[in-house]
Amino acid sequence: xxxxxxxxxxxxxxxxxxxxxxxTDKELEKLLPQFTxxxxxxxxxxxxxxxxxxxxSQVTGLENIFREDLIDKNRMFTQDEALSxxxxxxxxxxxxxxxxxx
Amino acid sequence: xxIDKSLTELASGLINKEFSSEEIVKECFDKIEKINSKLxxxxxxxxxxxxxxxxxxxDNKRTENNNSLYGLPFIIKDSxxxxxxxxxxxxxxxxxxxxxxxxxxxxxxxxxxxxLIAKTNMDAWGHGASSENNDYGPVRNPWDTSRVAGxxxxxxxxxxxSRMTTFGIGEDTGGSIRNPSSWCNxxxxxxxxxxxxxxxxxxxxxxxxxxxPMAKSAEDCALILQTMAGQDPLDATSSPKAxxxxxxxxxxxxxxxxxxxxxxxxxxGLDPEIKSSIxxxxxxxxxxxxxxxEISIPLLDYGVAVYYLxxxxxxxxxxxxxxxxxxxxxxxxxxxxxxxxxMLGTYALSAGYYDAYYRKAQKGxxxxxxxxxxxxxxxxxxxMPVEPMVATKIGELINDPIQNMLADxxxxxxPTGLPSLALPCGFNQxxxxxxMQLIGKMFTEEKxxxxxHQYQQMTDWHKRKPPLIEK
Numbered sequence: 099x100x101x102x103x104x105x106x107x108x109x110x111x112x113x114x115x116x117x118x119x120x121x122t123d124k125e126l127e128k129l130l131p132q133f134t135x136x137x138x139x140x141x142x143x144x145x146x147x148x149x150x151x152x153x154x155s156q157v158t159g160l161e162n163i164f165r166e167d168l169i170d171k172n173r174m175f176t177q178d179e180a181l182s183x184x185x186x187x188x189x190x191x192x193x194x195x196x197x198x199x200x
Numbered sequence: 201x202x203i204d205k206s207l208t209e210l211a212s213g214l215i216n217k218e219f220s221s222e223e224i225v226k227e228c229f230d231k232i233e234k235i236n237s238k239l240x241x242x243x244x245x246x247x248x249x250x251x252x253x254x255x256x257x258x259d260n261k262r263t264e265n266n267n268s269l270y271g272l273p274f275i276i277k278d279s280x281x282x283x284x285x286x287x288x289x290x291x292x293x294x295x296x297x298x299x300x301x302x303x304x305x306x307x308x309x310x311x312x313x314x315x316l317i318a319k320t321n322m323d324a325w326g327h328g329a330s331s332e333n334n335d336y337g338p339v340r341n342p343w344d345t346s347r348v349a350g351x352x353x354x355x356x357x358x359x360x361x362s363r364m365t366t367f368g369i370g371e372d373t374g375g376s377i378r379n380p381s382s383w384c385n386x387x388x389x390x391x392x393x394x395x396x397x398x399x400x401x402x403x404x405x406x407x408x409x410x411x412x413p414m415a416k417s418a419e420d421c422a423l424i425l426q427t428m429a430g431q432d433p434l435d436a437t438s439s440p441k442a443x444x445x446x447x448x449x450x451x452x453x454x455x456x457x458x459x460x461x462x463x464x465x466x467x468x469g470l471d472p473e474i475k476s477s478i479x480x481x482x483x484x485x486x487x488x489x490x491x492x493x494e495i496s497i498p499l500l501d502y503g504v505a506v507y508y509l510x511x512x513x514x515x516x517x518x519x520x521x522x523x524x525x526x527x528x529x530x531x532x533x534x535x536x537x538x539x540x541x542x543m544l545g546t547y548a549l550s551a552g553y554y555d556a557y558y559r560k561a562q563k564g565x566x567x568x569x570x571x572x573x574x575x576x577x578x579x580x581x582x583x584m585p586v587e588p589m590v591a592t593k594i595g596e597l598i599n600d601p602i603q604n605m606l607a608d609x610x611x612x613x614x615p616t617g618l619p620s621l622a623l624p625c626g627f628n629q630x631x632x633x634x635x636m637q638l639i640g641k642m643f644t645e646e647k648x649x650x651x652x653h654q655y656q657q658m659t660d661w662h663k664r665k666p667p668l669i670e671k
Contacts, residue, residue: 113543113550117520117543117546118520118523119539120531129536129539129540129543132601133547136544136602136605139508139602139605144560146560146563146567148560148567152563153563153566154563154569155562156437157394157615157616157617158437158439160439160440165433183298183526183527184525184527194525
């Protein structure tokens with residue numbers, strides 16, 4: 099795309115952080131040219147004439163689909179079921195990394 | 201071979217006790233044991249003895265009032281949650297994850313009495329058109345094992361084509377049912393968005409994802425869709441529209457219908473052998489009294505970019521939940537292709553780029569809907585290729601991100617929500633299958649299946665089997 103600023107390695111690094119992906123320097127370097135070519139490719143949309151064209155985010159035409167706020171016990175997991183795939187549990191809870199320092 | 205029969209023939213054979221579910225199931229396992237090591241179609245194959253036991257139970261409990269799918273073995277893409285079995289989406293991120301609940305479509309098929317035999321290999325998270333982007337190895341094409349089966353529902357297509365199952369349940373976001381169907385010579389239906397419930401299927405692009413049948417014929421797809429379709433309170437985007445009887449009008453004559461052929465689809469970039477196969481099919485449609493009309497989809501070339509921007513944006517958001525806290529492995533397990541897609545989506549949604557990419561693509565989506573509506577106002581269905589080329593060699597698409605995207609050129613109209621039936625229409629000189637698709641107006645699956653069935657009454661492409669399985 100003309101007049102488009104080249105994407106930098108720092109930018110890709112920042113994106114990886116936003117996406118919660120830990121990429122090594124080597125991985126970032128490999129990703130950069132691929133990422134740039136993919137962005138170039140999709141930049142094609144910018145030449146579409148979309149003046150006065152509204153956005154579409156869904157095609158069902160359905161709006162305000164509600165249900166009664168009732169508990170359906172058939173759909174509830176037991177505590178064991180809910181924890182069955184967790185790698186770390188503690189006394190019936192999910193164990194997560196601490197977010198505060200000691 | 202029993203599995204060569206249509207689902208209707210199998211159902212009536214079972215009711216009349218000409219053969220049993222047990223025999224059909226054993227035939228499937230026989231094929232799986234003989235062929236699957238060459239194809240790699242599955243992520244999980246269920247325990248044979250357990251499945252045979254289940255088949256015997258079905259045989260003992262059979263009544264004349266059973267659903268047509270009762271006692272029939274099936275396979276399902278590994279993106280569907282299936283209680284008590286692994287659901288991996290072919291990614292190590294979900295390695296060792298055992299589903300604690302069932303996807304709606306899966307439970308509907310189970311309640312009809314069908315028997316799960318395996319979960320199928322795919323592109324991880326649906327990210328691909330070749331079933332190479334995964335942690336389970338590529339799915340190989342039964343017509344030439346040095347080629348890919350297509351994707352992302354590649355395992356389904358390879359297994360159905362080589363008769364390892366009677367039918368399969370797939371999922372289509374940007375061609376994921378139609379692409380492997382056409383590359384493996386089977387029939388697959390991408391339904392209207394909202395026709396089937398998405399509940400319990402691992403999402404790729406939530407506003408495009410559709411759950412659909414894959415089988416040997418349009419007639420079989422009609423029967424499967426009948427059980428799959430309908431509103432689900434657990435998926436607020438599923439449609440309240442009544443579900444028609446999809447098999448009822450299959451026999452209707454199609455003379456007088458108009459099929460539109462977009463001139464842009466038959467221009468540059470299309471393999472000449474695919475072009476001539478579809479032109480031949482158009483002539484056969486004319487023999488059935490169908491009118492062929494040239495139409496135009498001027499924006500065709502923009503389709504991939506629009507699809508891709510919205511798709512990666514939604515998938516970057518959907519995949520943000522995989523943090524390994526409640527289930528799964530950490531995010532270092534995503535494949536390179538998936539990382540590229542997460543990164544592009546994150547870019548398109550990030551401050552400063554949102555307007556230029558995501559919002560622009562959502563406007564482009566509106567233009568596409570208008571364009572397809574206009575095209576479909578001039579015809580009953582659009583006749584198009586599924587893929588610009590036949591199945592590619594292993595490694596060709598996965599190592600070239602741009603080619604990988606362009607493989608979706610004819611199937612990426614999914615932002616419109618329109619339904620499309622992919623079906624076999626010939627072979628190239630080297631014996632690789634060629635597919636075509638019929639795109640219809642919203643909720644016209646019935647008509648597409650009728651047209652497809654009529655075509656399959658006068659042709660036998662869909663009955664041909666890969667030489668591999670005869671050996």
